[in-house]
Amino acid sequence: MIEYEALTATLSARLRARVGLAAILGDRPPPASDSDVEHVALVTNLRESLTSGLAAIFDTHSDISALRGSLARETKIDRGLTAILATAKPETSLDEHVVALRGAAPRQRLELRKGDVAYAVRNACQMLVTLTEVLDFVPIGRSAPANPLDLLPDILTQQQSRIADATASLAAASGEPRRLTAFTKSLLEALRSRTPPEQNLEDAVDVRIRAYEERPGRETPEEPFTLRSSSRFSQSIVAGAGGGGVNFTKKTRLPEDHLRRASELVQAVADEVGDVCDELHSSPARAPRELRERCHVAASQLSGTLEKLWEALSDFQGADLSGVTIGLDHLDGVRWSDGTAPAGATAWPSALRKQVERHSAAVDGMPGAFEVRFGVPLPAGR
Amino acid sequence: MSTWSAEPSTAWSESSVAARDTEFSLFYEDEFARLVAFLIVQGAAPCLAADVAQEAMIAVYREWDVVEWPKTWVRRVAQRQWWRMRERATQEIPYDDLPEASGLLPPAEAEAILTHHEFLTEIAALSPQQRAVLAWTYDGYRPTEIAPLLNMNPATVRTTLRDARAAIQSRRT
Numbered sequence: 001m002i003e004y005e006a007l008t009a010t011l012s013a014r015l016r017a018r019v020g021l022a023a024i025l026g027d028r029p030p031p032a033s034d035s036d037v038e039h040v041a042l043v044t045n046l047r048e049s050l051t052s053g054l055a056a057i058f059d060t061h062s063d064i065s066a067l068r069g070s071l072a073r074e075t076k077i078d079r080g081l082t083a084i085l086a087t088a089k090p091e092t093s094l095d096e097h098v099v100a101l102r103g104a105a106p107r108q109r110l111e112l113r114k115g116d117v118a119y120a121v122r123n124a125c126q127m128l129v130t131l132t133e134v135l136d137f138v139p140i141g142r143s144a145p146a147n148p149l150d151l152l153p154d155i156l157t158q159q160q161s162r163i164a165d166a167t168a169s170l171a172a173a174s175g176e177p178r179r180l181t182a183f184t185k186s187l188l189e190a191l192r193s194r195t196p197p198e199q200n201l202e203d204a205v206d207v208r209i210r211a212y213e214e215r216p217g218r219e220t221p222e223e224p225f226t227l228r229s230s231s232r233f234s235q236s237i238v239a240g241a242g243g244g245g246v247n248f249t250k251k252t253r254l255p256e257d258h259l260r261r262a263s264e265l266v267q268a269v270a271d272e273v274g275d276v277c278d279e280l281h282s283s284p285a286r287a288p289r290e291l292r293e294r295c296h297v298a299a300s301q302l303s304g305t306l307e308k309l310w311e312a313l314s315d316f317q318g319a320d321l322s323g324v325t326i327g328l329d330h331l332d333g334v335r336w337s338d339g340t341a342p343a344g345a346t347a348w349p350s351a352l353r354k355q356v357e358r359h360s361a362a363v364d365g366m367p368g369a370f371e372v373r374f375g376v377p378l379p380a381g382r
Numbered sequence: 383m384s385t386w387s388a389e390p391s392t393a394w395s396e397s398s399v400a401a402r403d404t405e406f407s408l409f410y411e412d413e414f415a416r417l418v419a420f421l422i423v424q425g426a427a428p429c430l431a432a433d434v435a436q437e438a439m440i441a442v443y444r445e446w447d448v449v450e451w452p453k454t455w456v457r458r459v460a461q462r463q464w465w466r467m468r469e470r471a472t473q474e475i476p477y478d479d480l481p482e483a484s485g486l487l488p489p490a491e492a493e494a495i496l497t498h499h500e501f502l503t504e505i506a507a508l509s510p511q512q513r514a515v516l517a518w519t520y521d522g523y524r525p526t527e528i529a530p531l532l533n534m535n536p537a538t539v540r541t542t543l544r545d546a547r548a549a550i551q552s553r554r555t
Contacts (some may be wrong), residue, residue, distance in 0.1 A: 002417060003499060003500075003501035004423065004520040006499065007419045007422065007423075007495070007501075007502070008415050008416050008419045009415075010495055010498065010499065011418050011419055011428075011495070012414075012415035013419065014487065014491055015432065015486065015487065015494070028502075107386055187394065249481045333535055333537075333538045361509055361511075373509065373511045373534075373538075373542070382531040
């Protein structure tokens with residue numbers, strides 16, 4: 001980082017005399033074009049869609065008590081989820097669930113890893129949960145805790161058990177996965193700004209909107225429709241079973257969809273735990289040392305669990321994928337192998353094989369194993 | 383302003399145009415060198431990086447009134463342009479046929495930069511993806527922000543960043 005700043009300083013000194021606004025105004029710029037311009041329109045569209053979707057879920061101009069009414073409906077969902085979880089075998093360990101997941105058919109695991117479809121739904125869920133829990137964080141009529149960090153170890157421990165629940169859902173291959181909460185997210189927001197819950201609510205909404213806006217233009221016309229779908233999904237959650245929404249107390253048979261959603265939610269929690277770790281690293285003065293250590297231990301354990309889970313979803317060494325229909329952009333992070341690996345060669349569809357090879361890197365310490373790293377193509381002739 | 387403008391020129395008073403240009407100038411002063419560094423870290427030769435950065439700045443100037451997050455926007459435009467050039471160089475066009483640098487950064491000075499900043503040698507062996515993640519990180523973006531910008535999974539961004547830092551560290555020891 002220091003070296004980068006030094007490089008920037010050098011460049012700044014050398015370029016100052018030659019560039020500037022005058023240099024830009026001196027040339028007629030290239031003709032208007034480009035998908036970036038379209039992206040601006042797309043972002044505007046997304047903002048409008050999300051804002052209207054949000055308004056449909058919560059009346060953002062209403063007072064806090066009205067929002068508490070929405071929370072009451074959330075409680076019904078929690079009861080339904082508890083009933084579902086009661087069907088899981090509590091004695092089964094987390095490791096066994098991961099093993100079971102490894103044994104799932106490659107095609108099914110590939111499906112779980114698809115991110116695009118689940119992306120908007122995941123964010124909609126997080127938005128809802130964040131909104132509700134920001135309110136829960138500082139209950140109405142009570143004063144805020146003196147130090148919100150005091151709550152962190154318990155929250156991380158709570159998340160650990162939720163991950164276990166979600167993994168159970170993944171392994172069971174049926175039923176609704178337990179909804180993982182974004183509690184750490186709201187906690188971070190509270191840590192950063194010791195403001196009233198009403199303000200936190202606005203921040204939370206803003207954070208979610210910005211998450212969409214700063215997403216690069218994928219240039220897919222389906223995107224706005226995906227977003228609208230996620231709004232409808234959110235509404236169905238809030239409405240609850242009695243209001244024409246999803247009936248969480250009844251098992252359904254849509255395993256792939258549910259599994260995929262669970263997989264994405266697990267990733268979401270992984271991100272949040274990572275953020276908590278980053279925050280702890282960057283704010284040494286905010287908490288006593290002993291508390292920070294407890295937080296680190298809890299977060300590290302959780303991260304380790306999540307990494308094992310993600311590896312189970314991503315290992316396709318020696319698998320027969322020749323019949324799958326999937327795009328390269330859904331394969332980011334997939335581990336595969338050639339004929340020199342102990343597991344044998346992964347079989348790809350002929351149309352995909354060259355692309356996969358071109359966008360993969362060898363895995364250190366694992367002969368014949370490669371990992372797809374989509375996003376930045378590697379140089380030809382790698 | 384000169385004879386062209388980004389959006390209906392008739393709707394702009396002279397004072398608002400001046401305010402707009404002042405605002406852009408401040409952004410330009412803050413960001414131009416960083417944008418060049420951002421591209422160099424991603425593997426662009428300094429001469430080329432300066433040219434690509436300048437083109438991206440022209441693009442963002444054109445859209446200044448509608449772009450809400452110019453820092454991210456200009457990096458995306460520059461990065462995409464650099465990726466296109468790199469793809470062309472590796473796939474279709476012989477290197478000699480690439481357009482010559484405009485001279486914003488003379489070759490001798492570019493060479494001096496590469497010699498003086500040894501960490502550029504250290505990151506040269508990293509994969510393009512690792513370099514891209516590093517570049518965004520150096521400019522203050524977090525893994526969860528970088529992930530959608532590079533079409534990556536956030537967990538993969540963290541792994542990539544960790545691997546890149548470990549590789550740099552191992553070269554130093």
